[in-house]
Amino acid sequence: MTVHQITAAGLRLAYGDRVVVDDLTTTIPAGQVTTIIGPNGCGKSTFLRAIARLLKPKAGEVLLDGKAITSMRTRDVARVLGMLPQSPTAPEGLTVADLVAKGRHPHQSWLRQWSRDDEAEVDVALRLTGMQALAGRPVDELSGGQRQRAWISMALAQETDVLLLDEPTTYLDLAHQVEVLDLVDKLHADLGRTIVMVLHDLNLAARYSDHLIVMRDGKVVTSGPPADVIDAELLRDVFGLESQVLVDPVSHQPLIIPVGTRRAADPEGDVPAGADGRVRLEKASAR
Amino acid sequence: MTALVTGRPRFGRGPLTMVWRPRLVAANVVLAAVVLVLFCLNVGRGDYPISVGGVLEVLAGGGTDVEYFIVWDLRMPRSLVGVIVGLGLGISGAITQSITRNPLASPDILGITAGASAGAVVVIIFGAPTLLGVTLGVPAAALLGGLLTAAAIYVLAWRRGVEGFRLILIGIAVNSILGALTTWMLVVGEIWDVQKATVWLNGSLHGREWSHVWPAAIAVGVVGVVALASSFPLSALRLGEDTARALGVRVQLSQAVLLIASVLLAAMCVTAAGPIGFVAFVAPQLTVRLVGTAGPPMLASGLMGAALVVGSDYVARVILPIELPVGIVTTAIGGPFLMYLIIRTNRRLAR
Numbered sequence: 058m059t060v061h062q063i064t065a066a067g068l069r070l071a072y073g074d075r076v077v078v079d080d081l082t083t084t085i086p087a088g089q090v091t092t093i094i095g096p097n098g099c100g101k102s103t104f105l106r107a108i109a110r111l112l113k114p115k116a117g118e119v120l121l122d123g124k125a126i127t128s129m130r131t132r133d134v135a136r137v138l139g140m141l142p143q144s145p146t147a148p149e150g151l152t153v154a155d156l157v158a159k160g161r162h163p164h165q166s167w168l169r170q171w172s173r174d175d176e177a178e179v180d181v182a183l184r185l186t187g188m189q190a191l192a193g194r195p196v197d198e199l200s201g202g203q204r205q206r207a208w209i210s211m212a213l214a215q216e217t218d219v220l221l222l223d224e225p226t227t228y229l230d231l232a233h234q235v236e237v238l239d240l241v242d243k244l245h246a247d248l249g250r251t252i253v254m255v256l257h258d259l260n261l262a263a264r265y266s267d268h269l270i271v272m273r274d275g276k277v278v279t280s281g282p283p284a285d286v287i288d289a290e291l292l293r294d295v296f297g298l299e300s301q302v303l304v305d306p307v308s309h310q311p312l313i314i315p316v317g318t319r320r321a322a323d324p325e326g327d328v329p330a331g332a333d334g335r336v337r338l339e340k341a342s343a344r
Numbered sequence: 345m346t347a348l349v350t351g352r353p354r355f356g357r358g359p360l361t362m363v364w365r366p367r368l369v370a371a372n373v374v375l376a377a378v379v380l381v382l383f384c385l386n387v388g389r390g391d392y393p394i395s396v397g398g399v400l401e402v403l404a405g406g407g408t409d410v411e412y413f414i415v416w417d418l419r420m421p422r423s424l425v426g427v428i429v430g431l432g433l434g435i436s437g438a439i440t441q442s443i444t445r446n447p448l449a450s451p452d453i454l455g456i457t458a459g460a461s462a463g464a465v466v467v468i469i470f471g472a473p474t475l476l477g478v479t480l481g482v483p484a485a486a487l488l489g490g491l492l493t494a495a496a497i498y499v500l501a502w503r504r505g506v507e508g509f510r511l512i513l514i515g516i517a518v519n520s521i522l523g524a525l526t527t528w529m530l531v532v533g534e535i536w537d538v539q540k541a542t543v544w545l546n547g548s549l550h551g552r553e554w555s556h557v558w559p560a561a562i563a564v565g566v567v568g569v570v571a572l573a574s575s576f577p578l579s580a581l582r583l584g585e586d587t588a589r590a591l592g593v594r595v596q597l598s599q600a601v602l603l604i605a606s607v608l609l610a611a612m613c614v615t616a617a618g619p620i621g622f623v624a625f626v627a628p629q630l631t632v633r634l635v636g637t638a639g640p641p642m643l644a645s646g647l648m649g650a651a652l653v654v655g656s657d658y659v660a661r662v663i664l665p666i667e668l669p670v671g672i673v674t675t676a677i678g679g680p681f682l683m684y685l686i687i688r689t690n691r692r693l694a695r
Contacts, residue, residue: 162580162591170363171352173356
């Protein structure tokens, strides 16, 4: 698989007259997992859509190997970039196998709708995502985590060097979020795919990314490896969040502990672990 | 045939490869056979009855001279128009329902059929207008009405792409407005014209001749082939616009070609036989349930439409005590089916 270079140069993105991203310039490191983070409405999903060519820039360009992506043929782009939109929906009754097979669309034609290559790639994609046993089931009958794996499997069957994922963990419980991100990491580590995703959970973003792009108000604030980028000061500036940043004992990446205005333990008093909350709860129920 | 991927055995002959779907193939064969039998039944029925076998024999070149005359010259056009119109309506509905991902989005519910009807009724009631030196007949007016309505709905529903639900709401509104317009014309028109318009508005195969068959056959044939040829991106379009574009589909272009084909088919069918209600809506949905695919397959939906129209015509002429226009029978089937679908959709959303 060839390595492709994605660059955004002076990107200006807008919905109608409302400018969401302005003068954005950044580079996506090839062969790595990049995550775009930022507060709600900062333009991170919009930026991802522009990379996927789902949104035409008002100014500037997304460059794929130095070539403007808007000047390329839709089909050629689809052989290099795979995109999983936010919470996609499959038509009722569509089986997992049929969904994953749709990933072969950019490699197919009216005459060549199901070649040996298609068959083999779909089989591989189903195996990698652990969806083989569920291949005959309708997508709408699966659980949230399984459904997301089916869609990732489809993007995988597309055989693209770059995979763009817009909030792949939305609506999933923590265990399934980790499962999906483990899968994403496997695709990157085993198959060498370049991954660009948007995530809301900062701790998961810090753990699963090689490179973070931090956005605020449609601009890139900073970017780099999680350990270099994430600290209490950045979180205060960008998210308006007071926090303590520790080292995650599992991954040795930054671990963010948010500090709100309430429910913080008195730093002076010595409180046995876990007791404080429980006592308060008992008092509340006695009232 | 063994399948590497569950449910998707491979079929290949030279450069042609596709998924082998026995149920879809069987459905097409069975539907085609049903259409043929209903066609023969309908042709055989009349003051001089001919059996299904007899009709088949005449079609194959046998039979007496009288039978030949009755089948070919007198009765065939009626049933043939029924088959053509059914095919066109079925394919038209399959396209709109697939693109909008909504079973309610068919030309009859979106108001395209109503637009074609209004166009025709204008000409019947107020006489043929002359545009740029060309006199506009009923067929041309119906076609124009259908196309103008489709354009209006598209413009009104357009907001960074066509979104299914918005399209349907606007279509239903446009449908009502055009219905009111048609009713108004029926109220103000001369009684003789109104009667002619009313029969036409119910969708009738009565009195069809070979001069009706040829234009309809050529139109539905050409547009139908264009639609089938551009059907390849349709399965990707069913996954939503973003996903389809990410899969390399030129969404706007594919949607435009398919939607225009669908509107042309629906308008041409109205031109040939009046608005035969609910066929475009029901046929694809029945086909989906028969074949078990995620979206309505185009050809099978067309065959289902043909079976519905010819079958309804037979019912309208034979089983009911008085001969009724075919559109009344199809509407009697379609109305309850619409209610069933709405109730079912509501239940699914409530879950």
